[in-house]
Amino acid sequence: MIRVGLGIDMGGTQTKILAVSESGRTLRREVVSTSPRKGPASFIRRVAAVIRRLERGLGRTAESATLAVAGDVDVSGGILRRAPNVSAFERYPLGDALSRALKRPVTVQNDANMAAWCAYARELGRRFPNVVALTMGTGIGGGVILDGKLFTGATGSAGEVGHMRIYSGGALCGCGARGCLEAYAGKGAVTRQARELLEARPGVSALSRRKSLEPDDIARAALAGDPVAREVWRKVGESLGLGIVNIVYLFNPDVIVLAGGLSQAAPLFLKSLRRILRCESFRAPFGRVKIRVAQQTEQGALGAALYSLESPH
Amino acid sequence: MIRVGLGIDMGGTQTKILAVSESGRTLRREVVSTSPRKGPASFIRRVAAVIRRLERGLGRTAESATLAVAGDVDVSGGILRRAPNVSAFERYPLGDALSRALKRPVTVQNDANMAAWCAYARELGRRFPNVVALTMGTGIGGGVILDGKLFTGATGSAGEVGHMRIYSGGALCGCGARGCLEAYAGKGAVTRQARELLEARPGVSALSRRKSLEPDDIARAALAGDPVAREVWRKVGESLGLGIVNIVYLFNPDVIVLAGGLSQAAPLFLKSLRRILRCESFRAPFGRVKIRVAQQTEQGALGAALYSLESPH
Numbered sequence: 359m360i361r362v363g364l365g366i367d368m369g370g371t372q373t374k375i376l377a378v379s380e381s382g383r384t385l386r387r388e389v390v391s392t393s394p395r396k397g398p399a400s401f402i403r404r405v406a407a408v409i410r411r412l413e414r415g416l417g418r419t420a421e422s423a424t425l426a427v428a429g430d431v432d433v434s435g436g437i438l439r440r441a442p443n444v445s446a447f448e449r450y451p452l453g454d455a456l457s458r459a460l461k462r463p464v465t466v467q468n469d470a471n472m473a474a475w476c477a478y479a480r481e482l483g484r485r486f487p488n489v490v491a492l493t494m495g496t497g498i499g500g501g502v503i504l505d506g507k508l509f510t511g512a513t514g515s516a517g518e519v520g521h522m523r524i525y526s527g528g529a530l531c532g533c534g535a536r537g538c539l540e541a542y543a544g545k546g547a548v549t550r551q552a553r554e555l556l557e558a559r560p561g562v563s564a565l566s567r568r569k570s571l572e573p574d575d576i577a578r579a580a581l582a583g584d585p586v587a588r589e590v591w592r593k594v595g596e597s598l599g600l601g602i603v604n605i606v607y608l609f610n611p612d613v614i615v616l617a618g619g620l621s622q623a624a625p626l627f628l629k630s631l632r633r634i635l636r637c638e639s640f641r642a643p644f645g646r647v648k649i650r651v652a653q654q655t656e657q658g659a660l661g662a663a664l665y666s667l668e669s670p671h
Numbered sequence: 672m673i674r675v676g677l678g679i680d681m682g683g684t685q686t687k688i689l690a691v692s693e694s695g696r697t698l699r700r701e702v703v704s705t706s707p708r709k710g711p712a713s714f715i716r717r718v719a720a721v722i723r724r725l726e727r728g729l730g731r732t733a734e735s736a737t738l739a740v741a742g743d744v745d746v747s748g749g750i751l752r753r754a755p756n757v758s759a760f761e762r763y764p765l766g767d768a769l770s771r772a773l774k775r776p777v778t779v780q781n782d783a784n785m786a787a788w789c790a791y792a793r794e795l796g797r798r799f800p801n802v803v804a805l806t807m808g809t810g811i812g813g814g815v816i817l818d819g820k821l822f823t824g825a826t827g828s829a830g831e832v833g834h835m836r837i838y839s840g841g842a843l844c845g846c847g848a849r850g851c852l853e854a855y856a857g858k859g860a861v862t863r864q865a866r867e868l869l870e871a872r873p874g875v876s877a878l879s880r881r882k883s884l885e886p887d888d889i890a891r892a893a894l895a896g897d898p899v900a901r902e903v904w905r906k907v908g909e910s911l912g913l914g915i916v917n918i919v920y921l922f923n924p925d926v927i928v929l930a931g932g933l934s935q936a937a938p939l940f941l942k943s944l945r946r947i948l949r950c951e952s953f954r955a956p957f958g959r960v961k962i963r964v965a966q967q968t969e970q971g972a973l974g975a976a977l978y979s980l981e982s983p984h
Contacts, residue, residue, distance in 0.1 A: 430953065430955055432955070439954075439955055440953070440954075440955075486825075487825075488824060488825045500921075502921075504817065504822060505820075505822070507818075509817060509818070510923070511801060511922060511923025511924065511956065512799075512800075512801045512923050512924060512925040512956070512959050512960070513923055513955040513956050513958075513959045514923075514955070515920075515923045515953060515955050515956040516921065516922055516923035517921065517923075518920040518921070518923075518953065518956070519920065519921065521920050521951075521953065522916075522917045522920045522921060523837055523913050523916055523917055524836055524837075524839050525838065525839050525840075526837050526838050526913050527838075533951075533952045533953070534950075534952050535950065535951065535952070600836050600839050603835075603836055604835045604836055604917060604921075605921065607828075607831040607832065607834050607835045608813075608815075608829065608830065608831070608832065608835060608917075608918065608921050608922065609824060609829055609921065610823070610824025610825050610826055610827070610828045610829035610830075610831075611824065611825060612825040637847075637848065638834075638846075638848065639846045639847050639848070640743065640753070640828060640831065640834065640846070641752075641753075642743055642745070642752055642753075642826040642827070642828050643824065643825070643826050643828040643831070645826075646825050646826045647825070
């Protein structure tokens with residue numbers, strides 16, 4: 359009997375549904391609109407309908423499913439405690455509702471945790487027992503695999519690396535605190551630092567004539583040799599490096615995987631990131647840790663699909 | 672058959688040897704001089720002789736022993752990779768040598784890890800699966816219990832909380848980096864911050880007339896109402912609070928236990944520490960975590976003795 363893994367990655371706009379083989383090969387892929395305004399009951403109905411159609415086409419049924427969401431998840435209750443992108447779904451029993459609709463067990467997990475599982479189980483082939491994944495986008499999330507198991511902590515919140523303080527009292531973060539990693543290496547922080555540098559060094563960069571200063575624009579300018587854009591990514595790499603220094607001192611992982619949209623700019627920031635790590639005097643943990651950039655896209659959905667195959671629910 | 676746990680806590684000056692019952696009751700306690708200058712072979716001989724005598728007196732023999740040391744330990748090799756206080760013992764096969772002398776398995780562990788085990792298994796009665804202990808002294812060490820097991824990471828270095836960066840670019844730490852937690856909340860940092868405040872506010876404090884400014888002196892002055900001394904401990908509490916914020920975001924523990932000499936000053940810094948934690952917007956992990964001060968002395972030796980009873984070696 360060939361088992362099928364089923365992963366659902368709910369974003370603020372789109373929800374991806376992935377059916378995979380045990381080796382992680384994609385068997386079917388569907389996308390549905392999340393439409394948070396229609397409410398969670400409508401979302402569950404539409405997702406369940408797509409999954410039933412997908413499984414008819416496949417001629418096979420998954421034993422269970424994993425739903426990955428961006429936010430603070432109560433894993434045991436299958437509830438989103440806090441989800442800025444889909445706040446309409448907060449406190450709704452997502453796990454139970456989807457489980458009833460699909461007539462099988464459903465686990466709800468943080469999407470960064472599932473990205474970490476993808477990195478551990480698929481990209482790294484389970485060769486490294488301790489893996490921390492950073493998902494770099496608007497926010498910076500994190501997922502933690504320790505001794506070959508997903509580690510979620512006392513309330514399912516472990517690995518919230520984006521809000522670790524690296525420059526206490528520094529730049530204001532969306533969470534209300536100052537000096538969080540996210541306030542130095544999230545999408546908004548890349549743009550903010552570009553604006554600050556352009557103001558400090560007027561006339562040096564062609565970027566100053568642009569209205570849009572999205573990370574993509576700044577990456578293209580850096581690749582074309584723009585000095586301010588290059589400086590922005592150097593600073594992002596240093597801040598990420600400091601965050602990773604803390605992760606290494608606390609978790610002592612074998613591998614740290616950078617995932618999410620911003621990780622595509624890694625060639626622009628990896629050098630300054632590694633320079634920060636080389637300065638640390640504790641040789642054993644810093645000599646061991648490898649920094650990898652995720653090759654796989656849709657880490658959340660793929661990780662969720664693989665994770666659904668993991669444990670008897 | 673009543674089992675005996677055997678723990679050896681090697682400090683830079685003294686080494687404590689503890690035989691305990693399975694419930695953690697002390698059966699025998701001995702202290703030997705570490706005398707690092709005499710070299711590790713002499714140390715092993717003297718410790719083994721004391722243990723043999725102790726066990727004759729007890730009429731029972733421990734099946735195995737755990738040696739706790741301050742420093743970076745290669746657990747699988749039973750070797751001290753880095754130990755500032757007993758550098759003469761670095762790279763010596765301590766575990767193997769003591770195992771041969773005692774004719775039984777010996778595990779070498781970091782002393783903060785054993786303090787964490789003591790907190791988990793003895794003080795908290797194994798009721799909380801995720802516990803992080805901070806040992807506050809000259810350095811700030813850490814030990815991590817996750818899902819009821821000691822977590823040591825890829826190279827045995829997990830939980831090195833003292834060198835996590837909280838104010839990157841800030842005060843210089845003994846490790847060579849700037850802005851480590853230890854540089855704001857270790858013993859030397861307490862004294863340094865007192866000197867800085869005394870210089871900034873001359874004539875305000877009776878402490879300015881003292882030659883010695885050890886943490887004990889500053890604690891006594893604070894209890895007597897000295898405004899500068901009180902301000903020092905307030906600042907120490909804030910820095911510790913920031914370190915704990917990072918620990919909570921990464922490990923999401925049930926309990927954080929403050930141990931070591933400086934933790935005795937907790938009544939002077941706990942209020943400002945808790946104020947920092949209350950400001951965090953992630954309610955689930957910060958609502959869950961309890962901050963406790965270790966009541967047990969000799970946490971390292973007791974934790975090691977209890978840990979020796981844990982696993983089949």
